[in-house]
Amino acid sequence: MLMIEKQTTTAVEIGKLIGQVEEFRNNGYRLVQIGCTKAGDNFEINYSFDKAYEFRNLRVIITQDTELPSITGMYWGAFIYENEMHDLFGIAVKGMNIDYKGTLIRTTVKFPFGMPVSGPKEESP
Amino acid sequence: MAFFEMAKIAIRTLIHSPVTIPYPAQPAKMTDLSRGHVRIDESRCISCGSCQRVCPAQAIVVEKESKSWQIDRLRCVVCRACVDVCPVTCLFMDTQYTAPMTARGVDTVAITYVKPPKPADKGEIKT
Amino acid sequence: MSRQIIVPFGPQHPVLPEPLHIDLVLEDEKVIEAIPSIGYVHRGFEKLVEKRDYNNYVYLAERTCGICSFMHGMTYCQAVEQIMNTEVPERALYLRTIWSEYSRLHSHLLWMGLMADAFGFENLFMNAWKTRERILDVFEQTTGGRVIQGSCKIGGVRRDISGPKLVEMAQDLESIQDEIEDLTNVFLMDSSIKHRLKNVGILSRTDAYQLGAVGPMARGSGVDIDLRKTGYAAYAKLKFEPVTETGGDCYARCAVRSREMFASIDLIRQAIGKIPDGPVDVRVSGMPNGEYFSRCEQPRGELVHYVKANGTKFLARSRIRTPTLTNVPPLVKILQGCELADVPVIIMSIDPCIGCAER
Numbered sequence: 048m049l050m051i052e053k054q055t056t057t058a059v060e061i062g063k064l065i066g067q068v069e070e071f072r073n074n075g076y077r078l079v080q081i082g083c084t085k086a087g088d089n090f091e092i093n094y095s096f097d098k099a100y101e102f103r104n105l106r107v108i109i110t111q112d113t114e115l116p117s118i119t120g121m122y123w124g125a126f127i128y129e130n131e132m133h134d135l136f137g138i139a140v141k142g143m144n145i146d147y148k149g150t151l152i153r154t155t156v157k158f159p160f161g162m163p164v165s166g167p168k169e170e171s172p
Numbered sequence: 173m174a175f176f177e178m179a180k181i182a183i184r185t186l187i188h189s190p191v192t193i194p195y196p197a198q199p200a201k202m203t204d205l206s207r208g209h210v211r212i213d214e215s216r217c218i219s220c221g222s223c224q225r226v227c228p229a230q231a232i233v234v235e236k237e238s239k240s241w242q243i244d245r246l247r248c249v250v251c252r253a254c255v256d257v258c259p260v261t262c263l264f265m266d267t268q269y270t271a272p273m274t275a276r277g278v279d280t281v282a283i284t285y286v287k288p289p290k291p292a293d294k295g296e297i298k299t
Numbered sequence: 300m301s302r303q304i305i306v307p308f309g310p311q312h313p314v315l316p317e318p319l320h321i322d323l324v325l326e327d328e329k330v331i332e333a334i335p336s337i338g339y340v341h342r343g344f345e346k347l348v349e350k351r352d353y354n355n356y357v358y359l360a361e362r363t364c365g366i367c368s369f370m371h372g373m374t375y376c377q378a379v380e381q382i383m384n385t386e387v388p389e390r391a392l393y394l395r396t397i398w399s400e401y402s403r404l405h406s407h408l409l410w411m412g413l414m415a416d417a418f419g420f421e422n423l424f425m426n427a428w429k430t431r432e433r434i435l436d437v438f439e440q441t442t443g444g445r446v447i448q449g450s451c452k453i454g455g456v457r458r459d460i461s462g463p464k465l466v467e468m469a470q471d472l473e474s475i476q477d478e479i480e481d482l483t484n485v486f487l488m489d490s491s492i493k494h495r496l497k498n499v500g501i502l503s504r505t506d507a508y509q510l511g512a513v514g515p516m517a518r519g520s521g522v523d524i525d526l527r528k529t530g531y532a533a534y535a536k537l538k539f540e541p542v543t544e545t546g547g548d549c550y551a552r553c554a555v556r557s558r559e560m561f562a563s564i565d566l567i568r569q570a571i572g573k574i575p576d577g578p579v580d581v582r583v584s585g586m587p588n589g590e591y592f593s594r595c596e597q598p599r600g601e602l603v604h605y606v607k608a609n610g611t612k613f614l615a616r617s618r619i620r621t622p623t624l625t626n627v628p629p630l631v632k633i634l635q636g637c638e639l640a641d642v643p644v645i646i647m648s649i650d651p652c653i654g655c656a657e658r
């Protein structure tokens with residue numbers, strides 16, 4: 048069976064991100080995940096929301112040195128995704144409510160999935 | 173309201189025979205499908221290298237010129253990918269686990285397959 | 300005047316099945332703040348997807364976790380099948396459902412054993428795992444692997460279960476159900492267990508929704524989220540209701556998992572009754588191009604696999620978001636204000652699977 052559930056993705060500017068997220072929060076959506084994908088030289092950040100099994104996705108495209116505003120003001124639990132994004136990809140997020148400053152995920156190579164300044168060496172057996 | 177529920181379970185366990193097997197005195201229970209280790213029949217392998225390409229752990233190395241087939245037993249995760257993809261079915265999955273080893277090493281097998289001559293009819297190749 | 304001291308909890312702890320580190324800021328045995336730290340079993344799965352064929356990545360996706368391994372493989376296969384618009388045969392969907400529900404049974408039994416071990420009741424731990432062995436035997440007889448099944452592939456399943464075997468499995472479920480009933484009776488009605496679990500680690504309903512709790516942690520506080528209702532695999536054709544409780548404490552979460560086990564047994568019986576005949580896989584060719592978020596209901600909550608493909612045989616990105624990662628903020632919230640002796644019980648009640656959370 049095809050297309051189990053409907054999924055909509057909307058691209059959004061970084062300046063309007065907070066406004067859109069606040070609108071989702073007021074309509075009762077819950078945060079599913081914040082994910083980061085490396086696409087060429089840019090990073091695509093996906094913010095996913097869900098309400099009553101309806102899936103909505105916001106996408107922001109940034110470069111390595113852009114600073115993302117944090118959405119922990121509206122969703123208290125988002126700090127874990129933003130810290131993980133910072134520890135693995137090296138993206139700076141401004142204004143997190145609980146900021147681990149790089150100690151959430153401790154790896155030998157800093158920012159292993161980010162732009163290849165330090166080569167990633169993780170290989171599974 | 174439950175009454176002496178745990179006591180019933182405890183007494184029943186005392187009377188019952190043990191549920192564990194005294195391994196290795198008694199062999200471990202296996203089924204036909206259990207995945208133990210990979211075995212090769214060297215007289216059928218045509219050195220095509222499909223198993224090397226498909227192995228997710230990169231445990232198999234096939235060398236066509238020197239006709240050898242190597243597997244690193246400690247890297248192999250017994251997933252059956254090579255067994256399923258082999259075009260001449262020369263790989264089999266045995267149900268016995270790999271024996272413990274004291275030094276890291278690679279199992280090498282020399283391939284003894286001989287291509288049959290062209291004009292003859294394609295008969296059995298098994299030696 | 301009370302002083303604050305910091306006690307490190309984990310990564311090695313007799314109660315924890317997997318390494319997790321929490322710094323507890325204590326004031327006279329009461330926890331003021333909890334600061335988690337993960338990363339002890341990071342294996343870099345998301346980087347490895349760029350080096351393995353999309354067909355072979357199933358073997359890697361399965362090995363993300365040892366307890367919920369079948370559903371990882373299934374969710375990844377679903378994501379790639381949606382991108383490539385493949386129609387999976389009916390029998391394969393039913394077989395996937397049956398294996399998923401067995402997976403849920405064995406995971407909840409494992410959790411029950413570990414929870415009993417967390418408050419010192421070792422006999423119950425051994426009995427729960429004894430029943431779990433029977434379910435692992437079923438896995439070995441039908442797929443070849445006790446813990447890592449290796450039976451999902453893109454386009455269907457790799458192996459079929461024969462008709463007589465299905466009948467035998469349905470008959471075995473009777474005695475498994477009796478044993479589980481004995482265990483859950485002890486769990487839910489024993490007075491010493493109630494003393495340790497009731498009113499410990501309370502999570503209110505609004506907090507559970509706002510902080511993003513999923514799985515039995517949310518359902519124990521009254522939030523009705525169960526991804527099986529979206530109808531992936533064969534769930535659209537089976538009848539069931541999500542199990543919720545309203546207590547919000549550890550006892551409610553324990554009750555949710557206990558009742559879910561009976562619901563799983565019922566689902567397996569329904570699926571065995573309705574399974575159609577037919578092929579179990581379909582040939583897949585070509586390269587995937589596109590992206591998709593595939594979600595499913597793992598024993599611990601909602602699992603999301605995001606797969607992005609760009610037309611070559613290596614995928615561009617695969618992101619796995621596991622339920623344990625999203626249950627950590629509610630855990631940090633409910634650890635504030637509890638006693639030090641309750642910390643292991645609370646951490647076990649969210650069912651931590653750090654291997655999943657760390658990929």
